[in-house]
Amino acid sequence: MAVTINDVAKEAGVSITTVSRVINGNYPVKQETRQRVEEAIKKLNFQPNPIARSLVCRKTNSIGIVVPSITNMYFTEVVDGIEKYARMNSYDIFLNITNGDAKAEINAVNKFIERYVDGIIVVDPQTENILSGFYNEIVNTVPVVFVNGYHQEIDLSFVISNEENGFKNALKHLNKTGHKNIIFVRGESSYSYDLKENIYKKFIKNIGSREYILTVNAGNSIEVVENTKKAILSISSEIKLGEDFTALIACNDLMATGVLNACLELGIKVPDEFSIIGFDNIILSQMTTPKLSTVDQNMKKLGEKSAEMLLNYIESGYEADKVLINTKLVLRESCRL
Amino acid sequence: MAVTINDVAKEAGVSITTVSRVINGNYPVKQETRQRVEEAIKKLNFQPNPIARSLVCRKTNSIGIVVPSITNMYFTEVVDGIEKYARMNSYDIFLNITNGDAKAEINAVNKFIERYVDGIIVVDPQTENILSGFYNEIVNTVPVVFVNGYHQEIDLSFVISNEENGFKNALKHLNKTGHKNIIFVRGESSYSYDLKENIYKKFIKNIGSREYILTVNAGNSIEVVENTKKAILSISSEIKLGEDFTALIACNDLMATGVLNACLELGIKVPDEFSIIGFDNIILSQMTTPKLSTVDQNMKKLGEKSAEMLLNYIESGYEADKVLINTKLVLRESCRL
DNA sequence: CACCCCTTTAGAAAACGTTTTCAGTTATAT
DNA sequence: ATATAACTGAAAACGTTTTCTAAAGGGGTG
Numbered sequence: 001m002a003v004t005i006n007d008v009a010k011e012a013g014v015s016i017t018t019v020s021r022v023i024n025g026n027y028p029v030k031q032e033t034r035q036r037v038e039e040a041i042k043k044l045n046f047q048p049n050p051i052a053r054s055l056v057c058r059k060t061n062s063i064g065i066v067v068p069s070i071t072n073m074y075f076t077e078v079v080d081g082i083e084k085y086a087r088m089n090s091y092d093i094f095l096n097i098t099n100g101d102a103k104a105e106i107n108a109v110n111k112f113i114e115r116y117v118d119g120i121i122v123v124d125p126q127t128e129n130i131l132s133g134f135y136n137e138i139v140n141t142v143p144v145v146f147v148n149g150y151h152q153e154i155d156l157s158f159v160i161s162n163e164e165n166g167f168k169n170a171l172k173h174l175n176k177t178g179h180k181n182i183i184f185v186r187g188e189s190s191y192s193y194d195l196k197e198n199i200y201k202k203f204i205k206n207i208g209s210r211e212y213i214l215t216v217n218a219g220n221s222i223e224v225v226e227n228t229k230k231a232i233l234s235i236s237s238e239i240k241l242g243e244d245f246t247a248l249i250a251c252n253d254l255m256a257t258g259v260l261n262a263c264l265e266l267g268i269k270v271p272d273e274f275s276i277i278g279f280d281n282i283i284l285s286q287m288t289t290p291k292l293s294t295v296d297q298n299m300k301k302l303g304e305k306s307a308e309m310l311l312n313y314i315e316s317g318y319e320a321d322k323v324l325i326n327t328k329l330v331l332r333e334s335c336r337l
Numbered sequence: 338m339a340v341t342i343n344d345v346a347k348e349a350g351v352s353i354t355t356v357s358r359v360i361n362g363n364y365p366v367k368q369e370t371r372q373r374v375e376e377a378i379k380k381l382n383f384q385p386n387p388i389a390r391s392l393v394c395r396k397t398n399s400i401g402i403v404v405p406s407i408t409n410m411y412f413t414e415v416v417d418g419i420e421k422y423a424r425m426n427s428y429d430i431f432l433n434i435t436n437g438d439a440k441a442e443i444n445a446v447n448k449f450i451e452r453y454v455d456g457i458i459v460v461d462p463q464t465e466n467i468l469s470g471f472y473n474e475i476v477n478t479v480p481v482v483f484v485n486g487y488h489q490e491i492d493l494s495f496v497i498s499n500e501e502n503g504f505k506n507a508l509k510h511l512n513k514t515g516h517k518n519i520i521f522v523r524g525e526s527s528y529s530y531d532l533k534e535n536i537y538k539k540f541i542k543n544i545g546s547r548e549y550i551l552t553v554n555a556g557n558s559i560e561v562v563e564n565t566k567k568a569i570l571s572i573s574s575e576i577k578l579g580e581d582f583t584a585l586i587a588c589n590d591l592m593a594t595g596v597l598n599a600c601l602e603l604g605i606k607v608p609d610e611f612s613i614i615g616f617d618n619i620i621l622s623q624m625t626t627p628k629l630s631t632v633d634q635n636m637k638k639l640g641e642k643s644a645e646m647l648l649n650y651i652e653s654g655y656e657a658d659k660v661l662i663n664t665k666l667v668l669r670e671s672c673r674l
Numbered sequence: 675c676a677c678c679c680c681t682t683t684a685g686a687a688a689a690c691g692t693t694t695t696c697a698g699t700t701a702t703a704t
Numbered sequence: 705a706t707a708t709a710a711c712t713g714a715a716a717a718c719g720t721t722t723t724c725t726a727a728a729g730g731g732g733t734g
Contacts, residue, residue, distance in 0.1 A: 004691055015713045020693060027694095028710055047451055051391045052691035056718045060388070062431075070417050071410070071620060080407050083434050092452060094399075095432045097420050114384055115429060225624045254624075261626040283408060284624065287562045287591075289598040341719055352685045357721060364722095367683060389719030393690045 003044045012040035023048060054116065062092045063310060064112030067123040068100040072221055073282040074252070074299060078123050078147055081303020089311055091118070102126040106134060113142055119310040123147040127191060130154055139320075143313035145306045150191040151322060157313070158322045159306040163279075166295035166327025167196050170249055170277045171203045173329060177336040179247035179275060180207065185214040185228060185259065186251045193251050196279075200249070212245060221254055228258025229265075236266055242273035247335065253278035253285040256292050260334065275335035290333030297327055340381045349377035360385060391453065399429045400647060401449030404460040405437040409558055410619040411589070411636060415460050415484055418640020426648055428455070439463040443471060450479055456647040462486040464528060467493070476657075480650035482643045487528040488659060494650070495659045496643040500616075503632035503664025504533050507586055507614045508540045510666060514673040516584035516612060517544065522551040522565060522596065523588045530588050533616075537586070549582060558591055565595025566602075573603055579610035584672065590615035590622045593629050597671065612672035627670030634664055 009016040014037060021027040022037045029037070040046075054060045065082055067075045079095070086093050094117060096108035105126050112120050119142060122135075127150040129135065135156055138144055145157040174182055184200040186193040197213065204211045214235065216227045228250070232241075239245060241263070250256040256278030263270050270276055270290055278285055278294035285292035302325055309323065331337055346353045351374060358364040359374045366374070377383075391397045402419055404412050416432070423430050431454060433445035442463050449457050456479060459472075464487040466472065472493055475481055482494040511519055521537040523530040534550065541548045551572065553564045565587070569578075576582060578600070587593040593615025597607060605611050607627055615622055615631035622629035639662055646660065668674055 002691095006691080016692080017694085017713055017715095018711090021712090024693080030711060033711080049392075049691050050452055051388055051397070052718090053693075054388045054718095055386075055392055055691080055720090056693045058718080070407070070420070071413050073408070073410070076408050076413055079432075080434065083407070083432060087433070092431050092433075092448070094429050095416075095420060096424070096429075097417065111429070115387055220620075222620050222623045257624055261624075264626045283557075283559050284621065286559045287594055287598075287621065288625075289601045339719095343719080353720080354685055354687095354722085355683090358684090361721080365682060370683080386719050389690090390721075391690095392692090392719080393721045395690080 002049070003046050005046070005048065007044055008037065008040045008046045011044060012037045058116070060116050060118055061090065062094060062115075062117050063307070063314075064094040064096065064108070064115070064117040064120045065123065066096045066098055066105055066108040066112070066120065068098050069220075070095075070097050073284055074280055074297075075123055077282070077299035078303040078306075081300035081305075082121055082307045083303075085304045085307035086311075089307075091311065100124075100126070102128050105129055109135075109138060109144075113138070117142065118314045119143045119145075121145050121147065121306050121310055122149075125149040130156070139318060143310060143318040145310045145313070147302050147306045148192070155320045157309060157318070157320050159302055159309065160322060160324050161297045161302055162324045162327050163192060163195060163295075163297075164199060166297070166329060167199050167249075167279065168203070169327075169329045170279070170293075170295050171200065173331070174247045174249065174275060174277065174335065175203075175207055177275070179336075180209045181212070181245040181247070182209070183212045183214060183245045183248040184250075185216060185231070185248060185255050187216060187218045187224070187255070196251055210245075212239070216255060216258075224252075224254040225258040225261065228255040229262045232259050232262035233265065236262070241266065242268050246273070247275040247277075249277045249279075251279055253280045253282045253292055253294055256294065256334070257284060257288055260288055260290075260292070271333065271335050277329075277335050281330060285332070288334075293332045293335040294330055295327050296330050298325055301325055339386070340383050342383070342385065344381055345374065345377045345383045348381060349374045395453070397453050397455055398427065399431060399452075399454050400644070400651075401431040401433065401445070401452070401454040401457045402460065403433045403435055403442055403445040403449070403457065405435050406557075407432075407434050410621055411617055411634075412460055414619070414636035415640040415643075418637035418642075419458055419644045420640075422641045422644035423648070426644075428648065437461075437463070439465050442466055446472075446475060446481075450475070454479065455651045456480045456482075458482050458484065458643050458647055459486075460484040467491055476655060480647060480655040482647045482650070484639050484643045485529070492657045494646060494655070494657050496639055496646065497659060497661050498634045498639060499661045499664050500529060500532060500632075500634075501536060503634070503666060504536050504586075504616065505540070506664075506666045507616070507630075507632050508537065510668070511584045511586065511612060511614065511672065512540075512544055514612070516673075517546045518549070518582040518584070519546070520549045520551060520582050520585040521587075522553060522568070522585060522592050524553060524555045524561070524592070533588055547582075549576070553592060553595075561589075561591040562595040562598065565592040566599045567595075569596050569599035570602065573599070578603065579605050583610070584612040584614075586614045586616075588616055590617045590619045590629055590631055593631065593671070594621060594625055597625055597627075597629065608670065608672050614666075614672050618667060622669070625671075630669045630672040631667055632664050633667045635662055638662055 005016045008019045022034045098104035151158045216231045268274050278292045281294045281296035285294045342353045345356045359371045435441035488495045553568045615629045618631045618633035622631045
């Protein structure tokens, strides 16, 4: 069927060894011979079978990426960053979506290992899998890098967004522009939510103002927006938005959008009467009216950086490391300037 | 390093042939022998090397998916559908993002073929690649199915969303709920936009009303929303929204969102003064206030169906075919009911 | 009962398409 | 002349599946 190295060798009148050498250029071949081989390759349009290659070299030039969801604009940008970097460096990528299920995540990783991928990136790993030590074993077999997720005192490789910094800046901005009482909205349970809540509490205590934490039910992207909107609507009788509290900071842009939708429905003017700041800077944040002020996590860079680390590990060996990606407050229209 | 079929054979005291046979169950093996082998496999935790397997069987149990963008909620759901179906049937998926570049699409397909994927799904193929005959050659090598895109008189396999039907229904609904003058907004050039424009024109002529076609510049998702908003804003002096025209139908939900944003800014009440219907039913359409009425394309099903077709081709041989997926008008809050 | 034929079961070896090791020959430099 | 470098090929290796060959067992026939 397909043309093999044997056909080329025959055509050029050399051994397959020589053909292999001119292909890989890792061994001296006489100029004249090389030329003959190259002509044969071109003439027959020969392309080395990567499978045969993989078998002997134990290298597949592929990486696996496991991600909780792909209908989530956050992850989508991370994956985009990974894909671009990987492809630029001629790695192909396998995709596996786990729906945030811990078992599914483990299965995905094991499947990738069986497939002999050269490396694995896990976006937002399940905390229990990190803590169980599962990955500490895996990492002896194949390099793994994680994008975000729980990483305290864990000897694994992470690319982490500097959420503290960005979140603190958002809080500061709100306060600097005259807001004292600021609502905090978070989801049910996640390392990142806890992190932000702690910062929020400390900040509020520092400026001596009133704390208000709203926890909304998780779910898919649509549900997050919906649930947040409902939650805001339901507290709006108990608490006067725009008076008792004049600002709100949300753990992500979906929640912020939900808040915005609630304000629209309640007739509360954003940002004139009420300021909102989201987090992440997903594309949605530029599709609302007013456009959301938010903290840019640079998901694309998170993805690129994780891919860069992974490829380095593949080439030069694995060694646990953590790299921090800066976040940046981006002021748009949903808060005072 | 890893345990091979040889280790198992030695452990069980049989030949590798026998081990292979109990693994694949394609040849009679004495009950007792089988048991011994199975125990050895379990004891050593043997997993056949898929690469060696691929080399001899010429089957990789993987499919390639090429998609213009992954930060586009439309494609994202298609990919989600494909991934789920493929994984359920134990195929792994390779992902390649082309950014809508025709050359990149060709490269992606060629790369996948070099990798010996068992099949390829191309989402929204570039019309020029379809017309050039490129794929008609490819299809002799490996099955390919397309999701949407140009498909007139083309002898290739498509899963197509029945856009005509859904679009017509949306138009009818608008007219039935008292709208006569309806604006049509489309992007620059695409088979699907042309299709809808033709239906629109015919419909408007039929009901004897005034035609107004607004073409907005393409770009990424954010730009589409933005450009549409600007376009609406700029025609709003020339044309009285809510008076001259009381409704609008857009070629996709991003455009519809842009329109909605413009109305919000202009103080035009949706749907009381102005009705909007989008197209696609991407998640964004449920995140706006009011929620967008739209035509559901069931992208997930498009993905699933294309994967189903592809796997059938892989098992039973390729044969060009077209299957139509129904669309459905979903009425929410952005238009009269 | 001996013989033959067929079925069941099993292994040796070839094949898949590469890379790499080993051995060897020729040319070049000292 | 000799050591070294440049160049080449045969064969082993990677880990499977599959083909080919064959032994063992069972049942029917003369």
